[in-house]
Amino acid sequence: MMPNAAAAGIEAIRRDPNFPRLKSMVIDATGLAYYADKDAAFAERINRRLPFGSIATVGGYLAALEAEGPAGAEYQGLINELAVGETFFFRYIEQFDALRAVAIPECLRRNQSSRLLRIWSAGCSIGPEAYTLEILLKQHFASQLDGWQVHIVGTDINGAFLEQARRGAYGDWAVRGLSPETLDACFDRQDKLWSVKPKYRQWTSFMPFNLVDGSIPSYPHGIGHFDIILCRNVMIYFDEATRHRLLGNLHKALADGGWLVVGHAEAGPQMNELFIPVSVPGATLYRKQAEPAAPAMADRGTPPRPAAAPAPLLKSRRAAAPAPDAAPDPALRPAPRARKVTPAATPPAAPTPPDTAETNERSTVLEACLARVEANRLDPGAHYQLGLVEEELGVGDPVAAFKRALYLDPRFVLADYHLALAYWRRGRLVPAQRHFRNAREALEIRPDDEAVAEGGGLTVQELRGMLDLWLTGEEG
Ligand SMILES: C[S@@+](CC[C@H](N)C(=O)[O-])C[C@H]1O[C@@H](n2cnc3c(N)ncnc32)[C@H](O)[C@@H]1O
Helix, strand or coil: CCCHHHHHHHEEEEEEEEEEEHHHHHHHCCCCCHHHHHHHHHHHHHHHCCCCCCCCCCHHHHHHHHHHHHCCCHHHHHHHHHCCCCCCCCCCHHHHHHHHHHHHHHHCCCCCCCCCCEEEEEECCHHHHHHHHHHHHHHHHCCCCCEEEEEEHHHHHHHHHHHHHHEEECCHHHCCCCHHHHHHEEEEEECCCEEEEEEHCCCCEEECCCCCCCCCCCCCHEEHHHHHEEEEHHHHCHHHHHHHHHHHHHHHHEEEEECCCCCCHHHHHHHHHCCCEEEEEEEEECCCCCCCCCCCHHHHCCCCCCCCCCCHHEEECCCCCCCCCCCCCHCCCCCCCCCCCCCCCCCCCCCCHHHHHHHHHHHHHHHHHHHHHHHCCCCHHHHHHHHHHHHHCCCHHHHHHHHHHHHHHCCCCHHHHHHHHHHHHCCCCHHHHHHHHHHHHHHHHCCCCCCCCCCCEEEEHHHHHHHHHHHHCCCC
């Protein structure tokens, strides 16, 4: 189709009276509320699918999808168009470091008698997260895992992503940032692709699974009783209610004492209601409470209290911006104290009620931010930082804090970006869209490699890519 004809087709789809129903049906089936305020991007995806067979109208398309349901071939084809699959090997390396330092050793101790380790990469896209786990386990725990049964299952709603995951061969983008040594150790070069070495593909398998449709745990699918679940950069595309439901389901799908890892931007206050946050430098893992009936095991299995690192939040104003599927620099987030975690090797401390300790720490961080604002009322960075902390803790008025930062410095592009995210999380899609657009426009004439202010090394080009993803659904 010629570009003008395509644009006219997309516009006609947007204006079709059946368009809103089609969109809400697909969002219900996939959880992808991300498209709620992205009519143009959604219509463009529909346009790619039309004409579908003999059907060339939105009403006909809607009826066909309704008739076949989300498992049908055309529905799947549409989902393949809609899902955002950005991923790469060792993404957020600090989370893998945390698994290696804390969670995996704990699982090995806890499962010593069963010799079974089960890990789920939920929303695995084309598979790097799952293979990264196998590489990590084989490189660091090979001897301890000798004689164990290890299962790493990657699931996704997108069948095309899963096919590539099973092939295990990737272009340069998926392995970006890996050292030549890691590339050499983990991949075979085949044509222009990086193919995961067979020895790192023995424990990993992939299968389709819709995280918002049907029950979890789903024992017929082998989804349940996991020691570790990674569900990163998936919930960010869902609305609050879906995210809440999914978190409850992931909690049920974990073994007692099991560990959950989410994307940095996905850790909201409700995480702390269900899980015990365990802070390690650079990352927070979330742990399901171990069975109360087995306190001795749980205590033995609990990691030593890692050095929580709330200080950088207060010392530094540099914050990395989250991608739609990324987050503020974790080092800058208040690391909530690991509640109810008893360090195995420390003498019993004066019994502080855990909730009080956590509350104290939160209020210390918050108070420090407020004090900084008080002392530097005209410093946009102070207001911005307060906004980040308030958003993270679910207190105060982060929207107002980001607005103040922008008022003081209208060119403060990350304040625009975080204001947009804050609006988005509150379902305020119109102002969210406006601030994403403002941020995007502000970056238009800036050099690609310029560092974004307060971005912790984030470049203009990287932030543009993130914004494009939000604005158009297209990866840069
Ligand atoms: C941005 S990728 C994240 C990949 C990987 N977890 C990471 O962090 O690198 C998001 C993935 O979630 C998947 N997804 C979206 N909605 C889903 C759903 N309802 N059920 C299962 N997977 C879903 C998408 O297909 C996509 O592959």
